[in-house]
Amino acid sequence: MSESKKRYTIKDIAEQSGVSLSTVSLVLNDNPRISQATRARVLKTIERLGYQPNRMARALAWRHTRTLAVLVPQLRHAFADVYFGEIVSGIYDRASRLGYKILLEVARNEFIESKEYLQLYDQKFIDGIMFIGANSRHRFIAELADGTRPFMLVNNYTKEFDLNYVVSNYRYGGWQAAKHLVRLGHQRIGFISGGVAEIQTSQDILESFKEVLDESGIAYDPKLIVDGWLTEEGGMKAAEELLRQNPDVTAIFALNDKMALGAMKKMNELGLRVPQDVAVVGFDDIPQASFAIPGLTTIHQPLYEIGKLACERMVELIHGKVSRVQEVIPIYLTVRESCGARLKEAAAAKTE
Numbered sequence: 001m002s003e004s005k006k007r008y009t010i011k012d013i014a015e016q017s018g019v020s021l022s023t024v025s026l027v028l029n030d031n032p033r034i035s036q037a038t039r040a041r042v043l044k045t046i047e048r049l050g051y052q053p054n055r056m057a058r059a060l061a062w063r064h065t066r067t068l069a070v071l072v073p074q075l076r077h078a079f080a081d082v083y084f085g086e087i088v089s090g091i092y093d094r095a096s097r098l099g100y101k102i103l104l105e106v107a108r109n110e111f112i113e114s115k116e117y118l119q120l121y122d123q124k125f126i127d128g129i130m131f132i133g134a135n136s137r138h139r140f141i142a143e144l145a146d147g148t149r150p151f152m153l154v155n156n157y158t159k160e161f162d163l164n165y166v167v168s169n170y171r172y173g174g175w176q177a178a179k180h181l182v183r184l185g186h187q188r189i190g191f192i193s194g195g196v197a198e199i200q201t202s203q204d205i206l207e208s209f210k211e212v213l214d215e216s217g218i219a220y221d222p223k224l225i226v227d228g229w230l231t232e233e234g235g236m237k238a239a240e241e242l243l244r245q246n247p248d249v250t251a252i253f254a255l256n257d258k259m260a261l262g263a264m265k266k267m268n269e270l271g272l273r274v275p276q277d278v279a280v281v282g283f284d285d286i287p288q289a290s291f292a293i294p295g296l297t298t299i300h301q302p303l304y305e306i307g308k309l310a311c312e313r314m315v316e317l318i319h320g321k322v323s324r325v326q327e328v329i330p331i332y333l334t335v336r337e338s339c340g341a342r343l344k345e346a347a348a349a350k351t352e
Helices: 010-017 021-028 036-049 055-062 082-097 109-113 116-122 139-144 170-183 200-215 232-245 257-269 287-291 303-318 341-351
Strands: 067-073 101-107 128-132 151-154 164-168 189-193 225-227 251-254 279-284 297-300 326-329 332-334
Touching: 010 021, 010 036, 021 036, 021 116, 067 082, 067 116, 067 303, 082 101, 082 128, 082 303, 101 109, 101 116, 109 116, 116 128, 116 139, 128 303, 139 151, 151 303, 164 170, 164 303, 170 189, 170 200, 170 251, 170 279, 170 297, 170 332, 189 200, 189 232, 189 257, 225 232, 232 251, 232 257, 251 257, 257 279, 257 287, 303 326
Parallel strands: 067 101, 067 128, 128 151, 151 164, 164 326, 189 225, 189 251, 251 279, 279 297
Antiparallel strands: 297 332
């Protein structure tokens, strides 16, 4: 067959333009996420080759799958974890209302090394990926930063890559919690961290904690920062280490509720009273926080609502209704018994 009579395919267009098949598809569908330079290069190749798309085949090949992938990190029982479970529930319920199915995946080593995340797109299994719990070790997300494949971080973000995200205002949440403890008169405040070196939102909370100390004239003491690995067991060990090395600590701020609850359990074992001996504040407001004894003061995150909103925004990205999503959700302090505020209020009332 002569060059002039050859019937070119979309694969030929992609190869000669130096782009992926999905990029050619997005150009053919006039998707606004494609840069003008890339669009012009692909259209020039189409004109040069005289490509004539088969409309029926194109519709079948590039139709929306109406399936979203939800990706979580490789953690023990990740889908059973209350944090992930609340967000996934929100995503699932909104997706169902919008006529979408959910595919659950784990960012295991094989998944990343084999580039299975790209295959999900390119083999038309999914329309987009929503990643809950991403951290700086997940370098593969850089490949999804060009916007040609719908991708979103859920309740996290990164300063390194320009990605779509829906996230709580962790910085303000950390500020509220720290400010509350300082207002109650605490100056030796232990901080149970988790993932600060790898998770941007964890860094935000710690930075806010340090800012409040500085604003309040309280010296920052790195010996009061202990990693609890974001687990109940880690919270127990961190609290024991904090109190053994710093017996003058009067309050503990834990980066999530699981570590805060673990810290409270350890203090009970050590014969310490919460909040009379040591006040405790957590972060997330998971269901167990209100059932703890004493009830856990914490920063409320609307995890279920975050999942719903992220799903809505993802579908808008897929259909080209928006070209970028970087949305920050307000969060607030929920005061319960564990911080001692109510004891202080009651004591003040008696003296009036």
